[in-house]
Amino acid sequence: MLTIGYAAQTPKSPLAPWTFNRRELRPNDVAMDVLYCGVCHSDLHTARSDWGWAVHPVLPGHEIVGRVSAVGSAVSRYKIGDAVAVGCLVDACLSCDQCRKGEEQFCREGATETYNSKDRITGEMTYGGYSKHLVVREEFVLRVPDNLDLSRVAPLLCAGITTYSPLHTWNVVPGSRVGVIGLGGLGHMAVKLAVGLGAEVSVISRNRDKQADALALGAKRLLSSSDAQEMATAASSFDLIIDTVPVKHPLDPYLPLLDVDATLVLVGQLGPMDEQNTVPLIRGRRRVAGSPIGGIRETQQLLDLCAEKNILPECEMIRMDQINEAFERMERADVRYRFVIDMSTLQAPQGR
Numbered sequence: 569m570l571t572i573g574y575a576a577q578t579p580k581s582p583l584a585p586w587t588f589n590r591r592e593l594r595p596n597d598v599a600m601d602v603l604y605c606g607v608c609h610s611d612l613h614t615a616r617s618d619w620g621w622a623v624h625p626v627l628p629g630h631e632i633v634g635r636v637s638a639v640g641s642a643v644s645r646y647k648i649g650d651a652v653a654v655g656c657l658v659d660a661c662l663s664c665d666q667c668r669k670g671e672e673q674f675c676r677e678g679a680t681e682t683y684n685s686k687d688r689i690t691g692e693m694t695y696g697g698y699s700k701h702l703v704v705r706e707e708f709v710l711r712v713p714d715n716l717d718l719s720r721v722a723p724l725l726c727a728g729i730t731t732y733s734p735l736h737t738w739n740v741v742p743g744s745r746v747g748v749i750g751l752g753g754l755g756h757m758a759v760k761l762a763v764g765l766g767a768e769v770s771v772i773s774r775n776r777d778k779q780a781d782a783l784a785l786g787a788k789r790l791l792s793s794s795d796a797q798e799m800a801t802a803a804s805s806f807d808l809i810i811d812t813v814p815v816k817h818p819l820d821p822y823l824p825l826l827d828v829d830a831t832l833v834l835v836g837q838l839g840p841m842d843e844q845n846t847v848p849l850i851r852g853r854r855r856v857a858g859s860p861i862g863g864i865r866e867t868q869q870l871l872d873l874c875a876e877k878n879i880l881p882e883c884e885m886i887r888m889d890q891i892n893e894a895f896e897r898m899e900r901a902d903v904r905y906r907f908v909i910d911m912s913t914l915q916a917p918q919g920r
């Protein structure tokens with residue numbers, strides 16, 4: 569099917585309208601009209617090939633909410649009209665140990681990502697949610713609970729699950745002391761979700777003028793990372809820190825904030841780090857870990873939890889043609905706290 573989206577044709581070109589083909593439905597496929605798509609910093613990194621491995625054209629978008637428009641002959645879980653969502657994964661082998669555990673993000677054969685990844689059957693590149701229509705294997709489609717506002721669900725599909733998964737993995741419970749470095753798309757979800765789980769949350773930001781927002785999101789305080797004295801007063805006071813900073817940065821200012829045996833989880837920057845002093849790690853038996861998104865089962869759990877506790881992202885709705893400006897603003901950390909594209913602002917190609 570011919571459809572339209574916004575793609576970057578080279579790492580240096582802005583996103584622009586692009587007409588391309590979505591595959592015809594396989595028996596286990598669900599087709600959807602995309603209603604909303606969140607704008608993740610990874611979209612920007614990939615469009616510009618910041619990590620060095622992007623294959624252009626890149627059509628980003630992995631925080632996708634839509635309505636089912638057609639189903640393949642073998643689809644049993646969804647019907648036309650259902651409100652559905654798609655996150656960062658669209659396929660995996662589903663038979664290895666990790667897939668069987670519901671952790672398709674660690675598929676031994678390599679999971680297929682929603683964009684800039686190779687389709688397992690044809691080897692063609694996948695294209696994401698900055699588009700009118702999407703076709704995804706049934707097992708990778710999520711159900712949006714009825715009471716969630718569709719216009720605010722999209723960021724849960726990446727920013728939400730990427731921060732929920734470590735909260736879950738590191739057993740955050742009522743009273744856990746959680747720090748969140750960087751109050752952006754991922755960071756603000758980390759705050760809301762950790763607060764929802766009953767944790768005592770602190771934001772660690774370069775930006776003291778985000779303090780009122782941090783408190784409004786449920787955090788107890790904001791620590792200014794540029795204020796060495798304030799950082800020193802918070803030494804050894806966290807059980808878990810989630811680091812969402814998108815670029816190379818030193819960990820030295822943050823590690824002393826961890827209590828004995830506590831963990832700093834990197835979810836933001838991908839790539840080499842600065843030289844690391846091991847003293848705070850060894851002396852405090854502290855750990856540094858990493859965590860990617862989450863599996864499909866965990867993502868559905870997150871959507872259900874958000875419906876139950878009424879947790880939704882703070883969104884700024886944009887038109888599709890504002891995407892390049894949105895990328896620039898995201899780079900300047902000028903977004904409170906997630907851009908979401910209203911896909912009705914993108915016109916379908918003539919003749920459909």
Ligand code: NAP
Nearest residue numbers: 609610730750751752753754773774814835836860861901
């Ligand atoms: P974002 O909305 O741009 O937020 C990042 C925040 O980090 C900013 O708001 C800012 O917060 C802080 N920051 C930005 N530049 C910084 C710098 N130079 N030094 C220190 N802090 C800085 O980005 P996002 O969408 O949340 O994504 C964050 C990162 O996570 C990106 O690298 C993205 O690719 C990655 N990511 C990873 C996964 C995964 O699977 N692990 C999934 C999604 C995204 P303050 O103003 O408060 O300091």
Ligand code: ZN
Nearest residue numbers: 608610726727
């Ligand atoms: Zn993302």
